[in-house]
Amino acid sequence: SSSNSECCSPYALLLTARAGKGVDAMHTEGGLLFLLGLCSLTSCLLSFLLVLSHARNWSQPLIQRKIVSILWMVPIYAVEAFLSLRASRHALLLDMLRDCYEAYVVYVFFSLCVAYIGVEGRGGSSSAGGQAATTIDVSKVLIALQEQGSVAHPPPCHRCLAPWNLSSHPKAFLTRCKINILQFVLVKPFCTFLAWVLTLCDRYHEGSIDFRQGYVYVALLDNFSVSLSLYYLVLFYMATNNALAPHKPLAKFLCVKCVVFFTWWQGLFLSVFCWLGILRGSGTEGEEYGCGELSTYIQNVLIQFEMLVLAIVHIRVFSAAVYKFGPNRPSTQQPLAGLMPIDPRSLRDDLREIAPSALPGLGGHQQQGGEQRIYVPPAADHSPLQQDVKVGGVLSQVELPPSHAVPWAEAPSAVAARATSAADSPTRIRPEAL
Numbered sequence: 001s002s003s004n005s006e007c008c009s010p011y012a013l014l015l016t017a018r019a020g021k022g023v024d025a026m027h028t029e030g031g032l033l034f035l036l037g038l039c040s041l042t043s044c045l046l047s048f049l050l051v052l053s054h055a056r057n058w059s060q061p062l063i064q065r066k067i068v069s070i071l072w073m074v075p076i077y078a079v080e081a082f083l084s085l086r087a088s089r090h091a092l093l094l095d096m097l098r099d100c101y102e103a104y105v106v107y108v109f110f111s112l113c114v115a116y117i118g119v120e121g122r123g124g125s126s127s128a129g130g131q132a133a134t135t136i137d138v139s140k141v142l143i144a145l146q147e148q149g150s151v152a153h154p155p156p157c158h159r160c161l162a163p164w165n166l167s168s169h170p171k172a173f174l175t176r177c178k179i180n181i182l183q184f185v186l187v188k189p190f191c192t193f194l195a196w197v198l199t200l201c202d203r204y205h206e207g208s209i210d211f212r213q214g215y216v217y218v219a220l221l222d223n224f225s226v227s228l229s230l231y232y233l234v235l236f237y238m239a240t241n242n243a244l245a246p247h248k249p250l251a252k253f254l255c256v257k258c259v260v261f262f263t264w265w266q267g268l269f270l271s272v273f274c275w276l277g278i279l280r281g282s283g284t285e286g287e288e289y290g291c292g293e294l295s296t297y298i299q300n301v302l303i304q305f306e307m308l309v310l311a312i313v314h315i316r317v318f319s320a321a322v323y324k325f326g327p328n329r330p331s332t333q334q335p336l337a338g339l340m341p342i343d344p345r346s347l348r349d350d351l352r353e354i355a356p357s358a359l360p361g362l363g364g365h366q367q368q369g370g371e372q373r374i375y376v377p378p379a380a381d382h383s384p385l386q387q388d389v390k391v392g393g394v395l396s397q398v399e400l401p402p403s404h405a406v407p408w409a410e411a412p413s414a415v416a417a418r419a420t421s422a423a424d425s426p427t428r429i430r431p432e433a434l
């Protein structure tokens with residue numbers, strides 16, 4: 001009876017399917033692939049319908065463009081996993097390409113949080129007159145950080161690291177978060193390229209914990225990079241939790257973090273199981289696959305079911321209902337480029353923005369045509385300004401109304417212009433000044 005139960009276990013079914021010998025193996029593999037293909041097709045269909053729903057309600061391009069990039073994660077993961085099952089010889093390369101998009105999704109979620117806070121207009125949803133926001137006001141993010149005051153590091157780092165002072169250094173904190181999140185976007189493709197080169201040199205075997213091979217060292221570098229990126233993503237989320245509360249960010253954050261973090265650790269645990277002997281190869285003579293390939297196969301099978309669940313969750317979490325057109329939300333023409341998985345202009349602009357901070361030797365010139373961003377230093381005092389002007393040869397103090405936020409480089413000229421206009425208009429002269 002023990003042998004029968006072992007033959008009927010999922011692990012035995014996977015071994016039989018991968019062995020590819022005999023009529024039973026053919027039926028097992030065919031049935032398994034049909035089930036996984038159905039999961040993949042359903043996941044892609046649900047995601048495409050949600051993307052089209054956003055396209056029909058394209059009222060906030062700066063926000064919805066980033067949501068669409070996150071929604072593409074499900075089809076990319078599902079299709080890549082299914083192709084890896086069908087073409088196991090190319091599974092390693094396909095998994096590497098999938099992991100590169102995984103790094104991009106982490107960056108996109110950070111940009112989405114910044115866009116939620118920084119889009120111009122009341123409530124961060126639209127600009128004046130009901131028009132869609134066209135710029136991201138970074139000063140609103142800095143004000144939100146200043147209002148937070150300080151943020152403690154996530155456990156257990158809070159025991160050895162002092163809380164970050166956001167009142168006096170909000171811009172430094174935002175730049176630090178952006179640098180440490182974007183480094184994963186660069187390190188991950190580098191690890192992918194390094195693993196591909198080592199594979200050609202027969203020095204890289206996926207899932208093989210052998211210190212004479214390159215997998216262990218590439219995995220350590222990859223693990224450090226993704227952990228650092230997610231750590232600062234959590235830190236930024238904790239610092240802006242109150243400002244992001246109207247957008248219900250927790251569910252969105254969990255959707256991204258669970259997929260990125262869980263799938264990576266899932267693959268690592270499968271590799272450890274192979275190393276400990278819990279997972280083994282077919283054990284037949286002339287076997288065409290080993291334990292490493294089996295762990296990759298199991299990983300792709302699990303991803304199919306996980307993406308189906310995630311596609312259903314996305315319908316609730318990233319619903320397009322909040323962006324439906326109405327009297328205050330006129331329709332805008334949605335370009336086809338807005339529905340593509342990657343937004344290269346926004347990524348390029350962010351890389352150029354952090355280049356002077358990460359690499360001081362590089363310039364920070366930013367080309368036109370990308371995502372428009374403005375920076376307005378937060379005003380320290382919102383009380384009416386007092387300007388000394390001469391009225392009829394008498395030096396008087398004139399109260400000026402609070403000015404709107406202007407770019408830092410234009411502040412002196414703007415104040416002088418308002419003072420001149422105030423001098424030409426009727427003024428209120430204080431008695432003590434006469």
